[in-house]
Amino acid sequence: MQQEISDQIFSSFLTRGFCSSSTTTTTTSSFYPSIIEEDTISQDKALAALRNHKEAERKRRARINSHLSMLRNLLPCNSKTDKATLLAKVVQRVKELKQQTLELSNESLPSETDEFSVLNFDNGRTIFKVLFCCEDRPDLMQDLVETLKSLKMKTLYADMSTIGGRTRNVLIVAADKEHHGDDSHLL
Amino acid sequence: MQQEISDQIFSSFLTRGFCSSSTTTTTTSSFYPSIIEEDTISQDKALAALRNHKEAERKRRARINSHLSMLRNLLPCNSKTDKATLLAKVVQRVKELKQQTLELSNESLPSETDEFSVLNFDNGRTIFKVLFCCEDRPDLMQDLVETLKSLKMKTLYADMSTIGGRTRNVLIVAADKEHHGDDSHLL
DNA sequence: ACATACACGTGAGGC
DNA sequence: TGCCTCACGTGTATG
Numbered sequence: 001m002q003q004e005i006s007d008q009i010f011s012s013f014l015t016r017g018f019c020s021s022s023t024t025t026t027t028t029s030s031f032y033p034s035i036i037e038e039d040t041i042s043q044d045k046a047l048a049a050l051r052n053h054k055e056a057e058r059k060r061r062a063r064i065n066s067h068l069s070m071l072r073n074l075l076p077c078n079s080k081t082d083k084a085t086l087l088a089k090v091v092q093r094v095k096e097l098k099q100q101t102l103e104l105s106n107e108s109l110p111s112e113t114d115e116f117s118v119l120n121f122d123n124g125r126t127i128f129k130v131l132f133c134c135e136d137r138p139d140l141m142q143d144l145v146e147t148l149k150s151l152k153m154k155t156l157y158a159d160m161s162t163i164g165g166r167t168r169n170v171l172i173v174a175a176d177k178e179h180h181g182d183d184s185h186l187l
Numbered sequence: 188m189q190q191e192i193s194d195q196i197f198s199s200f201l202t203r204g205f206c207s208s209s210t211t212t213t214t215t216s217s218f219y220p221s222i223i224e225e226d227t228i229s230q231d232k233a234l235a236a237l238r239n240h241k242e243a244e245r246k247r248r249a250r251i252n253s254h255l256s257m258l259r260n261l262l263p264c265n266s267k268t269d270k271a272t273l274l275a276k277v278v279q280r281v282k283e284l285k286q287q288t289l290e291l292s293n294e295s296l297p298s299e300t301d302e303f304s305v306l307n308f309d310n311g312r313t314i315f316k317v318l319f320c321c322e323d324r325p326d327l328m329q330d331l332v333e334t335l336k337s338l339k340m341k342t343l344y345a346d347m348s349t350i351g352g353r354t355r356n357v358l359i360v361a362a363d364k365e366h367h368g369d370d371s372h373l374l
Numbered sequence: 375a376c377a378t379a380c381a382c383g384t385g386a387g388g389c
Numbered sequence: 390t391g392c393c394t395c396a397c398g399t400g401t402a403t404g
Binding site: 062067070083100127 | 247250254255256271275277278308315343346368
């Protein structure tokens with residue numbers, strides 16, 4: 001309100017120099033008698049531009065602040081935390097979460113490394129552990145089952161999980177001794 | 188530079204009204220002859236306060252912007268993205284990461300649910316799958332191994348992971364037939 | 375020419 | 390009182 005008044009004063013103060021009376025009500029046209037029309041026109045345009053500018057800036061601030069308040073709700077912090085410290089917390093949180101998801105996905109999604117190991121070999125039965133990760137596809141399981149069946153292998157344990165379009169599979173497979181000459185081509 | 192000049196002009200313009208010459212160099216004392224000393228003193232204090240204020244505000248902006256640039260480096264975005272859209276991306280990213288870690292830890296950290304199932308029973312050997320989650324402690328593994336040994340069980344497969352102070356353990360255990368009368372007290 | 379984004383200095387208000 | 394944070398309007402540069 002009173003801000004607006006001083007704005008007007010300051011605007012005219014800037015656009016035409018100063019030394020006007022303290023009740024300045026745009027009676028400044030008397031200073032430039034020869035170019036009244038152009039001057040008032042350009043002044044109107046300038047004032048309109050100023051209003052647009054003012055409004056745009058207000059919108060911009062509102063946009064930024066809305067995002068900031070969303071972040072405030074997202075983080076564990078009350079509504080009266082600093083803008084700066086809020087952003088600091090956000091930085092810290094993003095780093096934390098990044099690190100966490102990195103660790104977790106490293107645990108559950110080793111990229112393409114397949115693993116094969118003989119867990120046990122007794123009583124003529126060989127027990128394998130097989131771990132592989134690959135892109136998921138609908139009939140992956142069926143193919144797997146049929147392959148194992150054709151090799152006369154028995155699945156003791158299967159752990160299969162899917163994250164982000166990729167699957168991680170851990171199998172414990174037992175093969176009787178009369179068949180494990182065929183295993184080599186599997187791997 | 189030229190900003191500073193107009194600042195000075197505007198400052199004096201605000202603090203003492205206007206109608207001074209365009210070369211205003213604080214020669215305004217002639218307007219208030221009776222209260223020269225108090226006025227100049229208070230003016231000096233006011234100007235000093237204004238300078239402090241100016242500098243503090245500059246520092247504050249710098250702090251906020253440094254955090255913002257850190258976020259810019261943290262996110263996949265170039266250095267010329269909007270402040271507002273940057274913050275929007277940050278909001279989105281925090282939500283994503285939050286959701287991801289939630290999913291991942293739900294997958295790998297079922298709270299306290301133990302699981303026990305018989306996978307296979309043939310040739311007089313019983314094969315169990317045991318899953319349990321609990322708080323991690325240093326000698327958990329040792330206790331586990333000794334318990335299994337006392338029960339004459341053989342560990343075929345073990346998958347143990349620790350996240351956030353908790354462990355998730357999956358065991359495949361084989362018991363020979365002459366011992367699995369003892370199993371019940373394990374669970 | 376016009377829209378947009380940023381930095382700046384300043385007034386207001388809370389502690 | 391002084392310090393600190395915020396919102397505001399403005400100047401300036403970039404597209």
